Amino acid sequence: MxxxxxxxxxxxxxxxxxxxxxxxxxxxxxxxxRSAYIQDVLRTLLMRIEDLGWWGPVAFVATYNLATVLFVPGSILTLGGGAIFGLGWGSVYVFVASTLGAIFAFAIGRYLCRDRVIKYMKSHPKFQALDRAVSEEGLKIVFLTRLCPLFPFNLLNYALGITQVSLKDYILGSFGMIPGTILYVYSGSLVGDIAAISAPNGYTNPQDLAVKWLINIISFIATVAVTVCITRIARKALDESV
Missing domain, CATH: 1.20.5 (Single alpha-helices involved in coiled-coils or other helix-helix interfaces)
Known part of the structure; x- marks a missing residue:
């Protein structure tokens, strides 16, 4: 013994x-x-992708997937998608790439970390109730957090995998990325030059500034909505545990 x-x-x-x-x-x-070196590497990769012709979209999606799993910020890649492929196809490729990468990270979070969370929650009824409540509102939560670029995209993928949110709700909720994706891709298409692309915090011309304000407005609205939604869910979970 x-x-x-x-x-x-x-x-x-x-x-x-x-x-x-x-x-x-x-x-x-x-x-x-988040170092400048990584940003330079991403720009170099985008330049190589730009010269691949028909294989460019495949290489772009694969690179974006790997970056998502490895916590590499996707802003440079999203802007680069607009610069290489234009607004239309750039938005499609970025959305497909970010969604696939998010699914991979979600699966890693669910199958590698979920067991530890379940063991922890066995002795914490309040967390069990909160987990159930989140799963019931999974589609709404995922959609609202995807709508808001302020939420850390890469970290959120793993965090949602630990919850009971279904894969179906997770995928459908990812459509909330579309407005932000289009705005970032559009900004990249305005630049049109991979070498000139930088992190989206240095807008200078009026069109870029308009994009920045649109992103900020969407982020603010989504943040308020997420806060209200999560507060209501937490209150419901607390009532259930009591």
């Missing part, structure tokens, strides 16, 4: 250490991907 307890303790300890190092690695990865 004592030997089994020691083995169980060692197993739990080992899992805890592994989880800690994975968390630390992800944190370092997130910091690293």
């Amino acid at each position: 004592a030997k089994e307890r020691i083995q169980d303790y060692a197993r739990v300890k080992f899992k805890g250490i592994v989880f800690f190092f994975i968390t630390l690695l992800l944190a370092l990865l997130i910091v690293a991907t």
Whole structure:
């Protein structure tokens, strides 16, 4: 009996250490991907993709998928999609790429982390109730958070995978990315030059500034809506747990 307890303790300890190092690695990865060097690498990749002809869209989608899974911010890639493919096809390719990448990250979050969350919630009824409530409003929550560019897209993919939100609601809710996608792609199409693309915080001409204001307005409305929705869900979950 004592030997089994020691083995169980060692197993739990080992899992805890592994989880800690994975968390630390992800944190370092997130910091690293925001460096100027990574942005330069993305611009170089976009230039190569621009020269691939018919294979360009395939390479673009694959690159976007990998970036999403690795927590690399997609703003440069989204703007680059507009610069390379124009507003119409650029919006299509970016939406397909971001949705597929989001699904991959969602699956990783669900199948690698969900078990730990379930074990934790067994002793916390309030969190169980909140998890159920989130699953009931899954489509609305995903749609509203996708509508708001202020929510960290890459991190949100993994976080939603840990919840009970269904894959169907997750995919349908991803259509909330369309307005922001079109606005960013449009901004990239105005630039038209990969080398001139930078993070979307340095708008200078009137058209770019108009795009920035549209994005900010959409973000504000979506943030208010998400806050109200989550507050209502949390209140419902608390009532259920009581």
